[in-house]
Amino acid sequence: MKHDPLLRTLLSQPSAPFRERHVIAALTHELKQGGVPHFVDPIGNIVVGVANKAEYLKLIKTPSKEPVRIFIAHMDHPGFHGVKWKSPTQLEFKWHGGSPLEHIVGAGVWLADETGPLTHGKIVEVKMLESGRAMKSGVIEFTTSPSQTTLAGLPASSFYGGLSFRATHWQGDGEDSQLIYTKAADDLVGSFAIASVALDLLGIPPAKSGKANTKKKKLTKVPASKRPPFIGLLTRAEEVGFIGAIGHFELGWLKSAKRPLLAVSLETSRTLPGAEIGKGPVVRLGDRFTVFHPGCLHVFTELAKKLLPEKHQRRIMDGGTCEGTTATAYGIPTVGISVPLGNYHNQSFQGGPDSRGPNGPAPEFVHLGDVEALITLCHGLMRPKLDWSNPWASKVAEFKKNLKSYNALLRSGP
Ligand SMILES: [Zn+2]
Numbered sequence: 001m002k003h004d005p006l007l008r009t010l011l012s013q014p015s016a017p018f019r020e021r022h023v024i025a026a027l028t029h030e031l032k033q034g035g036v037p038h039f040v041d042p043i044g045n046i047v048v049g050v051a052n053k054a055e056y057l058k059l060i061k062t063p064s065k066e067p068v069r070i071f072i073a074h075m076d077h078p079g080f081h082g083v084k085w086k087s088p089t090q091l092e093f094k095w096h097g098g099s100p101l102e103h104i105v106g107a108g109v110w111l112a113d114e115t116g117p118l119t120h121g122k123i124v125e126v127k128m129l130e131s132g133r134a135m136k137s138g139v140i141e142f143t144t145s146p147s148q149t150t151l152a153g154l155p156a157s158s159f160y161g162g163l164s165f166r167a168t169h170w171q172g173d174g175e176d177s178q179l180i181y182t183k184a185a186d187d188l189v190g191s192f193a194i195a196s197v198a199l200d201l202l203g204i205p206p207a208k209s210g211k212a213n214t215k216k217k218k219l220t221k222v223p224a225s226k227r228p229p230f231i232g233l234l235t236r237a238e239e240v241g242f243i244g245a246i247g248h249f250e251l252g253w254l255k256s257a258k259r260p261l262l263a264v265s266l267e268t269s270r271t272l273p274g275a276e277i278g279k280g281p282v283v284r285l286g287d288r289f290t291v292f293h294p295g296c297l298h299v300f301t302e303l304a305k306k307l308l309p310e311k312h313q314r315r316i317m318d319g320g321t322c323e324g325t326t327a328t329a330y331g332i333p334t335v336g337i338s339v340p341l342g343n344y345h346n347q348s349f350q351g352g353p354d355s356r357g358p359n360g361p362a363p364e365f366v367h368l369g370d371v372e373a374l375i376t377l378c379h380g381l382m383r384p385k386l387d388w389s390n391p392w393a394s395k396v397a398e399f400k401k402n403l404k405s406y407n408a409l410l411r412s413g414p
Pocket of ligand 1: 074186187238267268
């Protein structure tokens with residue numbers, strides 16, 4: 001897969017709600033290297049495809065029939081923040097987002113701070129939310145300690161973490177060789193897809209081998225006036241309720257648009273009947289909260305049939321909500337794409353390697369073929385002259401033809 005090393009780099013980054021800095025650093029490094037314009041909005045989200053707010057506003061204010069596609073994915077994953085030291089080797093934590101429900105005590109965790117990954121530990125006590133739907137808080141004990149006394153000297157709140165397994169990510173073998181297991185596919189896979197598409201559309205083409213340094217200066221970036229109508233929005237803190245996306249929409253920038261907009265939510269989503277791992281990305285008709293835009297979904301459905309015949313799926317993914325809900329609520333026509341996700345939110349639904357038992361901690365996993373096909377769909381959505389403004393025209397023509405063919409029978413009765 002193109003840009004495959006970037007996927008692995010992202011999967012190896014520590015990330016939790018409100019603690020996305022290492023994912024941000026890895027992504028911005030890659031975008032900078034690739035010459036892709038981007039900036040950080042006042043919420044801390046990364047905006048890709050435009051270099052600053054002025055270029056963003058210019059793009060959405062340039063009159064055109066072509067909608068600006070706003071691809072949205074989030075950079076966080078459920079995890080915890082340190083709250084208080086219980087002892088020099090035990091840390092009390094608060095959990096943010098979904099989580100496994102059973103077999104939690106004894107589960108391994110990774111810990112990081114602003115400098116990067118630090119050490120590992122295990123959960124020794126846990127409290128669930130009153131709803132019973134996720135962890136609320138608990139206590140971690142350090143199991144490896146480069147220098148416990150040094151760590152204990154730091155404020156508890158500087159630490160954050162999440163569930164850990166044999167490695168940050170690894171590929172299956174034999175029949176499972178196309179599966180990638182990881183501490184967090186949700187939604188680093190979506191973030192990867194946006195960066196990957198941006199590098200293809202807007203990146204400086206790589207210099208011929210051996211001449212990278214000398215040639216680089218001569219290669220120019222795509223000038224703003226020739227850029228495709230693409231914005232990537234890589235958000236923070238989705239797992240606690242779309243906070244980064246809400247913050248971005250509340251900036252009000254999109255209200256000044258003088259052309260259509262199309263939001264495309266990219267997610268990894270809990271598998272459901274008809275949305276199975278390895279059978280292709282899912283044209284997401286809606287989430288648990290709402291359906292998305294019917295006209296745009298029709299255009300997207302026809303496109304997916306052409307681009308990935310027999311290799312995509314299509315349904316309402318109501319195993320969870322996504323940022324498509326936020327975009328819809330803010331009045332932006334929306335479609336979604338889901339990559340079917342094994343062991344959603346590290347809860348062992350499918351089991352597999354390193355699972356601690358049904359509903360217990362387990363690595364998430366996705367199929368690399370589904371990820372690659374997700375990127376194919378994203379590129380497809382960028383095609384010019386798709387029928388966004390008149391999506392039902394061919395269907396209405398078909399209806400009219402049917403009506404005409406029954407004219408005689410209509411007149412023969414009733
Ligand atoms: Zn997600």
